[in-house]
Amino acid sequence: MSDANLAAIEMPEARIARRDGAAARIVLVTLALGFLALFLALPLAIVFIEAFARGWQAYRNGLADPDALAAIWLTLVVAAIAVPVNVVVGIAGAWAIAKHEFRGKSLLVSLVDLPFSVSPVIAGLVFVLLFGAQGYFGPVLASYGVEIIFALPGIVLATLFVTFPFIARELIPHMQALGNAEEETALTLGASGWRTFCMVTLPNIKWSLLYGVLLCNARAMGEFGAVAVVSGKIRGLTTTMPLHVEILYNEYMSVAAFAVASLLALLALVTLAAKSFLEWRHADEIAASRRH
């Protein structure tokens, strides 16, 4: 609250800063860094401090617990399904929106954003309403012995729903900026549609695609709300890492809880590092592909 007020007060100073020297700039930088330290770095540090509060052995025991291993495995499986599916559907959607004109295009664009604007809890409940025992398709599925809710398919569906926009959102503006010229050239020279896609489009969009995949993966592994609704919270079977963290914390096992949480934090750090590394290593190429 007070930070927000301060920030608001500092705003006009930013414009003056160009004229009256370093003082205002230092204040602003300090403010930003202080904010980041307090609300980002400190919580991140606390995760690791708590995880190692009783030493390396306790940390390892927390992660080696069968339920924790099952949660890690389930999280990896969910991400391994959700991310590739979203890559395919995301590219297809972005391709359709960016390179073609058709009726209802603006509606499709808004629909892509829908998962961002819908609360994850609602997303989960919708799947319960569709596939739960009392839901629209529940009785039919039950008669064939197919389990969706409170099992892996439900968790994957909920994750797909909340992570869908990440890749499409990253690709659409980039593909729009690229335009159709190169694809048209390839087609004119006799390449097939698939060959054009693989040899022309894919190389052009690979960096934004990679960004999208990184973000999509981070969210797929970290999603709590939607997954909590459809999981049924069966330990060692349908609890993903974020759910397992909550369970452990509620059982007063804070070292184990933060040990699992540290893996999630590590994932965030690795994502960030990978993103920065890509930007640094391929800066020229990215700039070039963005310039098109």
Place this chain on the structure above:
Amino acid sequence: MSETSVRAYLDRSLFAAALLACLFVVSGARAQTELLNVSYDPTRELYREINAAFIAEWNAANPKKIRGIRQSHGGSGSQARAVIDGLNADVVTLALAGDIDAIASRTGKLRKDWQGRLPDNASPYTSTIVFLVRKGNPKGVKDWSDLAKPGLQVITPNPKTSGGARWNYLAAWAWAERAFDRDETRVRNYVARLLANVPVLDTAARGATTTFTQRGIGDVFLAWENEAFLALAEFGADKFEIIVPSLSILAEPPVAVIDGNVDAKGTRAEAEAYLRFLYTPKGQAIIARHHYRPRAPQHADPKDVAKFPKLTLVTIDEVFGGWGRAQPVHFGDGGTFDQLYKPGR
């Protein structure tokens, strides 16, 4: 990337995804010899020990082994909701009969007379509601009347989702009916003032426990007796103390086999034996060790039994006419809780 290598890559990822899917189907098929116990929030530690003891006993005597018993915990009401929506429970062990009634009436997966199929109203143990306060009882809380005083913060979960919270609510109501000689207006006035002292409604008992003990919110925590003892054991008796009110409610958390599910899975024998195990001397001793009041205290460690304070306990049948009446009157849509709880005052 050339066309062929992209194809090969796509093939490989498709293969990997298919492999993963197969693994899960296989592990799902293997899970047949497992039981799933869908329970309410505070029983995590209890059933972990019960499960180990029961599996050892069953596997020693039976050729068809049990590989494990899965646990799922949450607010009693939300857990019942999950079973209604298709959570494949072999047994439910919930906080109150009304939640199992809801499963029976909405799914038909167990008979309406389920509560007569096991001894003692199908409740292998009882418990009650007590007050947990901070060490030294700085606000001088002694009985239910103190909870309605202005400036006091009371922690209790949401009765819509938590079974324990419904017992809390009814215990307060039962005390008020006696104290105000069944004067309805004064009873409602008291409950409304008590609810006005609640700063946050967690969805389940354990969340409320952490709100009080770890986040340090509130002066009094209306707790399951077993949660109060567990908090003392976890955080040390130098941080909190238990206050026993003059009157409380006899809570009977019941258990039931979900017939429709065990018959489909072929686990009826195991599920029934599992619930019967709770009534055995060994089961009763474990129950007492986890601070629940055993039905057969003679089988429990006398030290465990001695810690339960003696207090006047009223039953839901004598004060409220059973869950069938109490549930709609107090917790149904537009019931007394909805009328009296005004959040954010």
